[in-house]
Structure formats: C-alpha cells, structure tokens
Amino acid sequence: MIAYDEFAQSEINRLIPIQDRFKEEFNIDSYANWFYDDESEILRLHNSEDDEVFFRYIPIGTYSFLKKTWMWSWFNNYLNEKNKIETLKIKQFGKENNFEKLTTGTFPSDTFDGWEFLAISQSILKGIGVYNINCDNLNYYVLLKEKIAPENNSEITKLKQKKLECGNHGFKRPAFVCQHLEIDSNNGFEEAFETFKGMDLEEDDDFSAWCNDCEKKRIEHNGWDDESMKFAKIKLVCEDCYFEMKESNSRKL
Numbered sequence: 627m628i629a630y631d632e633f634a635q636s637e638i639n640r641l642i643p644i645q646d647r648f649k650e651e652f653n654i655d656s657y658a659n660w661f662y663d664d665e666s667e668i669l670r671l672h673n674s675e676d677d678e679v680f681f682r683y684i685p686i687g688t689y690s691f692l693k694k695t696w697m698w699s700w701f702n703n704y705l706n707e708k709n710k711i712e713t714l715k716i717k718q719f720g721k722e723n724n725f726e727k728l729t730t731g732t733f734p735s736d737t738f739d740g741w742e743f744l745a746i747s748q749s750i751l752k753g754i755g756v757y758n759i760n761c762d763n764l765n766y767y768v769l770l771k772e773k774i775a776p777e778n779n780s781e782i783t784k785l786k787q788k789k790l791e792c793g794n795h796g797f798k799r800p801a802f803v804c805q806h807l808e809i810d811s812n813n814g815f816e817e818a819f820e821t822f823k824g825m826d827l828e829e830d831d832d833f834s835a836w837c838n839d840c841e842k843k844r845i846e847h848n849g850w851d852d853e854s855m856k857f858a859k860i861k862l863v864c865e866d867c868y869f870e871m872k873e874s875n876s877r878k879l
C-alpha cells in the first residue's frame with residue numbers, strides 16, 4: 627500500500643501545472659479583493675464593480691492559525707454551504723486507502739497540509755483550480771468548480787447586494803424597519819411590498835417594514851412625512867434579521 631506522504635506529494639506535483647494554467651487563464655493574482663457567499667456558494671474576486679470574476683466553489687476545509695489545526699468541511703458545523711457534503715467523497719477515499727489525515731475531522735496541522743488536501747480534492751472532485759481565502763485567523767481552502775458569467779444571473783445580482791455585515795448573520799442584503807420592531811416583539815408588520823425570504827430584489831428596492839402604530843401614524847399623515855418618519859425612526863438591519871422580525875411581529879395578538 628502506498629504511503630500517504632508519497633501520495634500527497636504526487637498530488638501536489640499534479641496540481642501545480644493545472645493551477646498555473648488556471649491562474650493565467652483567469653488572471654487570478656490580479657484581483658485585490660475577495661468575497662464569498664455561503665448561500666449561493668459563489669466566490670467573487672474583484673478590483674472594482676466591473677473588474678471581477680465569479681466561481682462556484684466547494685469548501686474543502688479550514689486551517690486555524692490560533693489553534694494550529696485543520697478541519698474538514700464535512701466535520702465543520704459552522705459552515706453553511708450545502709455542497710460541503712461533497713467532501714465526504716474525500717473521506718471515503720481516505721477510508722479505502724487507510725489515509726488517516728483524510729478521515730479525521732480535525733487534527734493538529736500546518737498550512738502545507740491544506741495545499742495537499744486541495745490537490746487531493748481537485749483530483750477527486752474535479753475542479754478547475756483551487757483558492758485559499760485568507761481571513762483573519764483562518765485559511766479557508768476552496769475548490770473552484772466553474773466560472774460563472776455574471777450577465778443576467780440573479781444569484782450574482784443578489785450576492786453583490788449583500789453589503790451589510792450583521793453580527794449574527796454575516797454579509798447580507800440591507801433591510802429597513804421602524805424602531806418598534808424587534809426580533810422578539812409582536813407589534814404588527816406592515817411592508818412596503820409583499821416579501822418572502824431569499825426573493826430577488828430590483829436595484830432600487832429594499833425590504834422595508836413598520837409596526838401597527840407606525841401604520842396608524844402614516845395614515846393620519848397621509849403617508850410618510852417628517853413627523854411620521856420621526857415617529858418610525860427607521861433603522862437598518864440585515865435581511866435575515868428582517869425575516870425573523872417578520873415572523874414574530876406577524877403573530878396575531
């Protein structure tokens with residue numbers, strides 16, 4: 627039976643020319659910024675609104691600089707990407723070949739392990755290239771499956787609207803609610819237009835809602851004027867918070 631180290635090295639050697647071609651074709655090193663969206667499983671590399679490229683990715687695993695440990699995506703409950711279950715194929719391959727590093731969810735490691743795992747993932751899950759997203763204390767290793775054309779793609783429109791960072795939900799689209807709406811309140815929920823979670827929005831539209839008292843005030847004042855606006859004191863929340871508020875504030879009293 628082949629030793630793991632030997633196998634991993636041959637996988638690295640195999641990945642290098644593939645990765646070189648990939649970087650050249652898409653000019654990967656020219657992009658200064660990244661943004662990934664775990665809902666659509668799309669990675670955006672960009673310099674400006676127009677100078678950008680999009681890829682569908684599979685999260686392979688993370689390396690923590692604080693704990694100095696590797697964690698496979700199939701083991702990581704904090705990852706929301708549905709396609710992380712693809713990495714179970716790597717675990718299965720590890721099981722068949724008795725490669726302990728591929729079957730253990732998390733263990734002491736270094737950044738080089740991550741590249742070996744990406745190389746192995748590339749051959750098992752068939753990607754076009756790999757990418758290391760360097761967050762503060764974490765390397766997030768992803769396999770890129772395909773390039774996505776941004777034209778007329780509602781997933782990408784939505785991704786680019788996710789500009790608000792919520793402490794609970796990460797990067798999401800912004801939403802507006804009156805000061806009387808909270809996640810656990812029950813004050814009524816009037817909306818500017820009918821909504822459902824995850825719906826597409828036109829460029830000029832925003833989720834916006836207010837309570838029963840604000841609705842009374844708005845009607846008294848024939849719409850939104852200085853005084854009814856002052857009463858509502860609209861605040862900014864993320865879209866996920868918005869739909870949590872919608873649920874609790876729509877309960878019948």
Ligand SMILES: [Zn+2]
Nearest residue numbers: 804806837840
């Ligand atoms: Zn209100």
Ligand SMILES: [Zn+2]
Nearest residue numbers: 792795864867
């Ligand atoms: Zn939120």
